[in-house]
Every structure is written in C-alpha cells, then in structure tokens.
Amino acid sequence: MRHRRHRMNHTNELARIHSGQSVRVTGIQGGWHMRQRLNQMGIHIGDTLRVRQTGAFHGPMLIEIHGSQVALGCGMARKIMVEIVDGKNASDK
C-alpha cells in the first residue's frame, strides 16, 4: 500500500512549500469538518500533490491533485502536514 511507505523526510506545513514542488500529505490537523472538506476535494493522507502557485499577501495557494486544480486558503494550507517527494517519484498520481 502506498500509504504506508515511510520516508526519512521531515514534515512541514503545506503553506511553506514553494511552487513547483511535489509533496505527500502526511497529516491533517483539524477536526471532522476539516477532514471531510479536504477528502471531498480528493485530498487524503498519503496522496501526492503538486504546488502550482503560491499566493501573494498571505493569499491562497493553487495545488494540483488527482488531475484537478484546487485553490486552498492560507489557513487551510497551514493545517495540512506534508513531506517533500523527490522529483522522480512525483508522478505518483
């Protein structure tokens, strides 16, 4: 299972990731509501996503996940913990 693959990378907030980088979701800090919302957009723990654009003035970021683009507010991006995936494995859907 893809989920269980552990890496030695340390985790970081999604909000701190630069554009162009691919990351894997390692945790979601938030309650039921937050988890449901993210799941509905296709963001689950273990999924790989790519940051396409980071916003100016604490603006939202644009991410690409499962082939769709999602705008995530800065507050939400701070609650998603991720680890950086090296470029070669980034096509891991």
Place this chain on the structure above:
Amino acid sequence: MEKTLQINDHRQIVLAGQPNCGKSTLFNEVAGYQSYASNFPGATVEYTRSHVNICGQTFDIVDLPGIYSLTSLDQAAKESQRYLMTQSVDVIINVVDASILSRHLELTLQLMDLEIPMILCLNMMDEARRKGLHIDIDHLSNILGMPVIPTVAAKGKGVKALFQQALHLTEKPKKASHLRGNRDVEQVIESLIRHLKTKFIAGTSPSPHLFATKLLENDPYFKEQIRETYPEVLDKVRKCQKKLSVSHGKSADEVINGERHMLAMSIFERSTVVSKPVIQFKDRVDQILMHPVWGYVFLMLFLFIFFQIIFKIGSFLENPLLNGYDQLSSRLLVWIPQGSFFYILIKSMVDGLGGGLGIVLPYLLPFLIGLTVLEDIGYLPRVAFLMDAFMHRIGLHGTAVIPAVLGYGCNVPAVMATRILESSRDRFIAAFIATLVPCAARMTIIFGLVGAYLGGAYAFGIYLLNLVVIVISGSVLSRLMPEDTPGMMLEIPVYHRPQFKVVCSKTWFRIKEFVIIAWPLLILGSAVLTMIEHFNWLDAINHGLRPITSLLGLPKAVGTTLIFGVLRKELSMLMLFQAVGTRDLLSVMTLGQILVFTVFVVFYVPCLGTIGVLGKQVKARRTLLIVVVTFFIALMLGMITRGFAALFF
C-alpha cells in the same frame, strides 16, 4: 425518511454528480431553455426539473446541485442529499468528469449505496483524452456493474445513447449495489447493519449499507435521523467506531473515507491507462492569470475593458432606440384625442415601455451576456482565488467573491449563491455585501444619470465609493460577529470555450426576470404614477416622504420615485423622468441633486425581489436588519454627497 408521493406518474431520471462535471450542460442539451449551467462550483443552487420526451415516453429529468459526497457540508449539497434520500428516483445518471475520474468515483461509490438503478455518464471525454487518460469503458462497466456511457455534453456527443440507456434501465431496472472494500472494515459495517436491521431500517430507503457507513462517518444528517427515535443505536455506532479506530490507528471517519478513496483509486487504476498529456495554451495561461502580480493586472484590465464595452454598446444603442421609439409612439398617439384621460393613461404606459427599451436594455443585455461569458469560460473562480487575501481583511474568504461578482448582474442570484458558503455567519455577511453591490439595474441608473449628466469619471467614482462602503461594512460586521472562517477551498475548473447555447439560455434566464416581471411593473408603475398625479394624491405621498427628501436636499417631487425604487431599482430613475415630466433633468434638478439622488438610490434598501430571497436565505430578522442598515447607510452617504456637492459644484 418518508417517501414523498409523486404527483404525476412520470418516471424520474436524476442527474447527480460533483460540481462542474457538466450536468447542467447535459440537462440543457435535452431540456432546452429551462436550466442553466455555470463554470463554477455550486452554480446550480436549486434543482431544476423538466419534462423530456425520449422515444415517445415522457420523463421527469431533474438536475441536482453538484455534490462532492453524500455527506453534505453546505446548503446546496444538503438539498441534493435530501432529494436523493427522500424522493422516488427511477434512474440516477451519475455524471462524472472523465478527466478527474478517480475523485469523481468516490461519489459514484456512495451513490451506488443508494441501491437505485444507475448509469455512469463519463462526460468530458475529449478533455480526458487530452490529459492522456485512456479509459477502458467495458472494463469499468464490469467493475461497477452498471452501464457506462462516454459523452461530450458540450458538443452533444453520446447524449442520445445515454438517455436511450436510461430509458432501457427504467424498463428493466437493475439496482446498483455497493462494492466491497477491505475485509475487516466490511465486517464492522456488517455488524452495525445487523444491529440496525433488528431495530428499524429493514427495507426502507436509504439502504442499510449507506446508513451504516454514514453513521460510522459521523454524518450529522443520518445521526439526526435516529437520535430521537433510536438513541441506543448511537451506542452501538460508538462501539463500532472505536473498533475501527483501534485497529487502524485513526478516527472512524478517516478509515471509511480512506477505504472509499483506496477503492476509487484502485478502480481508476484497473480501468485506465495514463499516457503523456497534451499541453495546451489553456494550461499555461493560468501561470499569468493567477500570477501574484500579473493576475491582478489582468483582472483590472479585464474589468476595465468589460465596463468600457458595456458603456460603449449601451450609449451607442440608447439614442437611436429612444428616438426610433419616440417617433413610433408619437405616430401611434395621434389616433387618440389629446388631453383626454385615456390619452394620458396610454401615453404613460407607452413611456414606461420606452423606458425599459431605451434605457435599461441597452446596458443590461450586454452586461449580462458579458458576465455569462466570463462565468462560462471559468474566470470567476480565478477571481475568487485572486481576491482571497483581500476578502480575509473583511473577515470572509475568497469564495465569497462569487456572490459579490454575481451581484453586479443581479442581487437575487447573488444572495442565492451565498449557499456555497458553509457557516451561517459567512452567509449573512456575504448576503449583506451582495445587496450593497450595485446590480445591473443600479448600473443603468449610475450610467443613465451620473454618467450622462456628470460624465464617466463620476460614475466610476460611485463604483469606488461603493467598494469602500462594502469593505467598511464587511469589516464592521466581521468584527461584530467574530468567528474563524473555515477558509477557502475551491475547485478551479479547466477553461471552457463558452457554449453558445448555454450562454443564450443563461442570459435569457437572467433577463427573463426583467422582461416578464420588471417591464410590466414599469408600465404599470408609470400608469399608477399618472393616476396618482391625475387624482392629486402625489402631494400627500411626497409630503409623507418630505423628511427624507429635505434631508437630502432633493425636490419634493422625487419622493414617490423612491417608493418605486424599492419595487425595482431602475424604476426609481425611470419614474424620476415621469415625475419631473421631462427627460431633460437639468431644467428641474441641479447636478448636485442628481448626484445625491443616484448615491441614495444605489445604496438604500434592496429591491423587493432581493428582500424575498434574503428572507429565505438569512431569515426575517436579519433581512429586516439589512433593510434598516442599508437605509441609514444610504441616508448618511446622501447627506455627505450633498455637502460635497455644495462645496464643489
């Protein structure tokens, strides 16, 4: 959970799917000009229904608001959820965006739990191919156990085959059934189902499997269903949740959702081969249009061009239309003896008709077409993305921009669109802001009075003033109602080429309001005003409104027009021409008075239609609050403008 009886005996086909998958485009394709589609999530805020004839049989086709999952987090989704649970549905056509198949399949898996005959409509196949997805239709159909039909709804491809399949399925119904996932999770679900069956739900809708999984997920809708009648079931649910979370090391809802996600991914992987996508211009264009700097430059540029075009088209059409109409009407009026009561009555109605034709339509029509095109291309969610940071200043997030932008067309759909926001506090603030946004009707006033008499710079100034007022009142409201907004999460759809049919039907949908409601009202209002004048009641009304008009330094005759403005905003301007008895306003009002009048009318009290939807959206008390507050804002701004005019004119 009671099943609502169908009034007619037509069989019912329901279009369900995630937002932005092309449901409404599909619906338009078969139903004609009755529904409207949008290229932003949550566009269909109420379901649309149409009778459709397929191979000689009549069906009810229902287009539901888009939902991401059967657990609904916002109001629009709640409506869909409730509809699917309570209505007797013969066939569900699950429309999915084939280019985002894996995510859409998560909803498909939940819909299958409803145990209703189902078809999977793989829409946007062209886009999927472009993204390099090659979907094995037969294999997918085998896995899901239901017919799978590829379509490109925007081009009408596959639509006929889809509805023929639906027809076939109503004749030989085959219920969808849930797919089994991980064994230990299924065991827990089954133990809960056994418990539920001993209690109550054997044989009722929704299916036990759906009920059990949703209870394990802590879905508030389902918990509500059993809380009062079978509270002891909740104990069992808690035990099962604990079992799941102990064995998987995460909460039960994460287990169930993760399970569904894995299943969807595995179906996707088994049925689809991924090759290299074809990169097109539209994939690159976002790098500029959503760029932290260039994005805003282009946003400003687009808005500037947008209003320039409307103003140019409007002023180009206005005079020829008015002149032509005046000539025509004066020739007609020759036949009626002048000075008679009948003559006055007919003339007032003719004037009312002309007001709508010459002043409102030239601006309204290009505006609505323009807005619809922008929306259909998919630019609005990009605006929400760009504006998110600014919206946080007034305590909202980017998604709230969508109702605000729609407000520039008409406040009614704008207030309705606040449903895409989750917290009731956000909905209230967004609705308040939406009513302050100058709609197309108020735009005609701004252009028709201030633009025409004082010039474009002043008209622009009013828009700027309006923005400032929106920002201030938004900030004040969010200070008064402090709450952590959930933050923005919005799907940014791929750009579409605007569909001629969709643009037409949507523009018609929006202008219909004006043509069939406002225009007759305009003609009637014009007649009523003439009557009031004829019987000398005018003075009494104007006298009653004197406190307001004198505070604003406006002529007494203006009083009645303010009442008409509550019916429809543009009426206040058209009635102004009627009330002062000339189109040459400068002979009776000063430039300053025209400015004060416009500012007051732009801000005071939402129109009746808006008050109506506000009552539904934010309830009576808050609606009253909005009415009172906007009135005082308008009065204050009117007085400030009066002071400004006294100083500078």
